[in-house]
Amino acid sequence: MAHRTALVKLWGQTAIRTAGKEGTARGEDIIDLTAEEIWSELAPSVREGAIAAINGNLNCYTDQIGLLALRHALARKLSAETAQPWSADEIAVTSGAKQALFNAALALLNPGDEVLIPAPYWTTFPTQVIIAGGTPIFVESRHNNYVPRLTDLAAAITSRTKAVVVNTPNNPTGTVYDRDTLSGIAQLARDRNFWIIFDESYGAFVHPPHLHHSILSVAPQARDRILIVNSFSTSLALTGWRIGYIAGPKAVVSAVKALQTHTTSNPNVIAQHALLYHLNSGDSAFELKLQRHISDARVLGLSILSDLKLVSPPAAQGGLFFYLDLSGFQRRPTANGCEFNPDDIADALLMNAGVATVSGTAFGDPSGLRLSYGVDLELLGKGLRRLTTTLNEWN
Structure with a gap:
């Protein structure tokens, strides 16, 4: 294999998403908060433009x-x-x-x-x-x-x-x-x-x-x-x-x-x-609708995450992500005397709470955890409540 292939690795999101999908395939109730996308229908204008291009044989x-x-x-x-x-x-x-x-x-x-x-x-x-x-x-x-x-x-x-x-x-x-x-x-x-x-x-x-x-x-x-x-x-x-x-x-x-x-x-x-x-x-109606959806998801998520005991509320100033600072957990040893790290916490949240997240180690951060709020609001609320309950129980 070429040497450059050794420079490219599947990032941290991939393994946890694969594990989550495998769990879902086994009938487990997994909520995926790893995605870098918004769950949404197509903008009507995008759909119309695509159909017109297809009907016009633009190939x-x-x-x-x-x-x-x-x-x-x-x-x-x-x-x-x-x-x-x-x-x-x-x-x-x-x-x-x-x-x-x-x-x-x-x-x-x-x-x-x-x-x-x-x-x-x-x-x-x-x-x-x-x-x-x-x-x-x-x-x-x-x-x-x-x-x-x-x-x-x-x-x-x-x-x-x-x-x-x-x-x-x-x-x-x-x-x-x-x-x-x-x-x-x-x-x-x-x-x-x-x-x-x-x-x-x-x-x-x-x-x-x-x-x-x-x-x-x-x-x-x-x-x-x-x-x-x-x-x-x-x-x-x-x-x-x-x-x-x-x-x-x-x-x-x-x-x-x-x-x-x-x-x-x-x-x-x-x-x-x-x-x-x-x-x-010139129609911005779809973008505005999408922005309202993301704003509503952020408000819902921040409300639920405010109940976390060892984790400060995330800023979530823009984008689609809540980013949690887990350094409070890292200062507390586990039962076997080892410190928590975000990989352990992401794995435990998947196994114990059925919530897929992304460890900060994927982003060069040994104390972070990323959660997407671009998902369906009902699933977001369910997933964040599970996560909050699980993390607070570890307290």
């Missing part, structure tokens, strides 16, 4: 980086969101945010280049950096409510620093970065000459009083150092359709086009036409 290649009309529509969307003008040749449509991030890594990194990644982190970030020959440099944020301090980022910069990954709202922590933090990161990038890979895939779901800010709207002077990554997996509940984009300088988009030419070619043509139809319809 041929598009441009490698997507339909020109779709890129124009995305340029209008980005122009409104960032208060900066965008053109179609600054945008590449991709097969979801993961391909956009992978393209960014391959386009920017040479062997030995370093990428700053605040921890806890989505596990795909460092994995793709490593595959591209780079070195992830983790910057701890747990001591600052999961927002990296600018002094810590600055201390991690070396002559090999090529980029920083900024993910807000954050997966897994649900943290939303404020304007001052984003402005400070942009200034560091300008002063020290590195790129910002700005992943705002969960930007549609931010809870008051917090606001999501595009880093470009905060720091337009850093535009030539910024790559914006987004997808419609969350905002339109389209995870399986694999449709996203990367936006940035024309030279980077040109490199992305060359990469996609020899990897996936164009994104799925039906998904492209469906999205174009949706963007042109």
Whole structure:
């Protein structure tokens, strides 16, 4: 096997989800709170656009980086969101945010280049950096409510620093970065000459009083150092359709086009036409409905989790996740004298409570636990009550 395959591992979510599915297949009552998606029907406009494309026999290649009309529509969307003008040749449509991030890594990194990644982190970030020959440099944020301090980022910069990954709202922590933090990161990038890979895939779901800010709207002077990554997996509940984009300088988009030419070619043509139809319809009713659902799920979840005794309530400022700090358990030894760790707790919650969660070790955090609230409200309430009861019994 090629050496690079040893660099890629199935992440922590995979094993627990597999165990949960196997339990469900055996007739066990398992509630899955691991997913990075929203359980929802399709947006009517997306469905109509897809059906029209199928009825129109649209089954041929598009441009490698997507339909020109779709890129124009995305340029209008980005122009409104960032208060900066965008053109179609600054945008590449991709097969979801993961391909956009992978393209960014391959386009920017040479062997030995370093990428700053605040921890806890989505596990795909460092994995793709490593595959591209780079070195992830983790910057701890747990001591600052999961927002990296600018002094810590600055201390991690070396002559090999090529980029920083900024993910807000954050997966897994649900943290939303404020304007001052984003402005400070942009200034560091300008002063020290590195790129910002700005992943705002969960930007549609931010809870008051917090606001999501595009880093470009905060720091337009850093535009030539910024790559914006987004997808419609969350905002339109389209995870399986694999449709996203990367936006940035024309030279980077040109490199992305060359990469996609020899990897996936164009994104799925039906998904492209469906999205174009949706963007042109101007109907935001579905997005607003989805946002209300996620807001209701958050309120329900926070109410239930407030009964936890050894765990502080999660911030859940944005995104789809409750992130629990289990350090209170880690300070208490088990019956055999060993300390709890999040892997043990995730395993026990699956076995004893029938609730599948993701251990923080998957995100570089030895004391965290991630719970998704993108699921059905009834199942969410049932699962969180089981989890709360189980954790409080261990107290």
